[in-house]
Amino acid sequence: MTLGDRSYLHFAPPPGPVTPPLVVVLHGAGGTAAWADGETGWSVFAAREGFALALPDALPPDRTQPPKFLTNPPLWRVRNDGPEADLLDPSGPPADDLAFLSAVITDAVTKGADARRVSVTGFSNGAAMAFRVAAELSERVAAVVPVAGYCRVPADFRPARPVPTLYLIGAADPLVPVRGGEVRSPWKHRLVKRRPVAETLSRWAAILGCAPDPVEESTAGGVRTDVYPGPVPFRSVEIDGLGHHWPGGKAQLNHRIAGPPSDRVNGVAAVWEFCRSFALPG
Numbered sequence: 001m002t003l004g005d006r007s008y009l010h011f012a013p014p015p016g017p018v019t020p021p022l023v024v025v026l027h028g029a030g031g032t033a034a035w036a037d038g039e040t041g042w043s044v045f046a047a048r049e050g051f052a053l054a055l056p057d058a059l060p061p062d063r064t065q066p067p068k069f070l071t072n073p074p075l076w077r078v079r080n081d082g083p084e085a086d087l088l089d090p091s092g093p094p095a096d097d098l099a100f101l102s103a104v105i106t107d108a109v110t111k112g113a114d115a116r117r118v119s120v121t122g123f124s125n126g127a128a129m130a131f132r133v134a135a136e137l138s139e140r141v142a143a144v145v146p147v148a149g150y151c152r153v154p155a156d157f158r159p160a161r162p163v164p165t166l167y168l169i170g171a172a173d174p175l176v177p178v179r180g181g182e183v184r185s186p187w188k189h190r191l192v193k194r195r196p197v198a199e200t201l202s203r204w205a206a207i208l209g210c211a212p213d214p215v216e217e218s219t220a221g222g223v224r225t226d227v228y229p230g231p232v233p234f235r236s237v238e239i240d241g242l243g244h245h246w247p248g249g250k251a252q253l254n255h256r257i258a259g260p261p262s263d264r265v266n267g268v269a270a271v272w273e274f275c276r277s278f279a280l281p282g
Helices: 033-040 042-049 083-088 097-110 125-136 197-208 267-275
Strands: 006-011 022-026 052-056 118-123 143-147 165-170 181-184 191-194 215-220 223-227 234-239
Touching: 006 033, 006 042, 006 097, 022 033, 022 042, 022 097, 022 125, 022 267, 033 042, 033 052, 042 052, 042 267, 052 097, 097 118, 097 125, 118 125, 118 267, 125 143, 143 267, 165 197, 165 267, 197 234
Parallel strands: 022 052, 022 118, 118 143, 143 165, 165 234
Antiparallel strands: 006 052, 181 191, 215 223, 223 234
16 A cells, blocks of 8 residues: 555455454564565464554665665664664655554554554564554554564653553564663674663653563563553563564574574464453543
8 A cells, every 4th residue: 555655565354343453563674564574474364363454664764776674774763862773874855654654544444444443563673663653642552562672762751641562572682682782783783782671661661650660470481471560551571582583473584683583472463462452442
């Protein structure tokens, strides 16, 4: 589908007696909507479960050339201090990604999705954008699931409503290290200092009005789940042995750069299981 000069992939179940929920999936830096769908299997899963799906495309720095992972990587413009923005230093006309994603939701609802049951998930740079969408478009988002990315929303930001959140991260992620540290950029190959993931989670907890420190909910089979008590559900899941890949996906990113894959958790199923129970009030 095209919206002005932007595009997104749209999948919808056959018409039925119930208006289907919508899941919006945001790819990572350097990726595309089609690549993300092939990596994760979202469209196959959505067809089986009967919900609508939107996979928007970010814009590359040079819009006159085809997108390429290393030389012209599509990128969500989250904020000026975002780690990918620092690394890639995108130039050219500014992109209003927030307005584009709001238009994607509107367009998908027009095509038959339930406006009260819209969820957003994203991977890496897409996760950072998912945090932003949940903060700044909270009146349109019933639930959010960022995967392996950072929250760049200011900690003192107060959304119109706190959005139920699930966060997924691999314990062996070399690009978004759980404990923080120096990371070698896949693009410019320079060392970049990354903060611990716990700082991102505490920042988001403050935005939601949740407690800054988590409580362990469960640990089993190499998967640990923590809960941040507060006005809405906020859980974080750490997966042993998983690098910078979509949980349970095809792990097409170079393992030398992104670390090991893991199928301990089916990320698509986990996102849907969390999101399917939430709807906007009213």
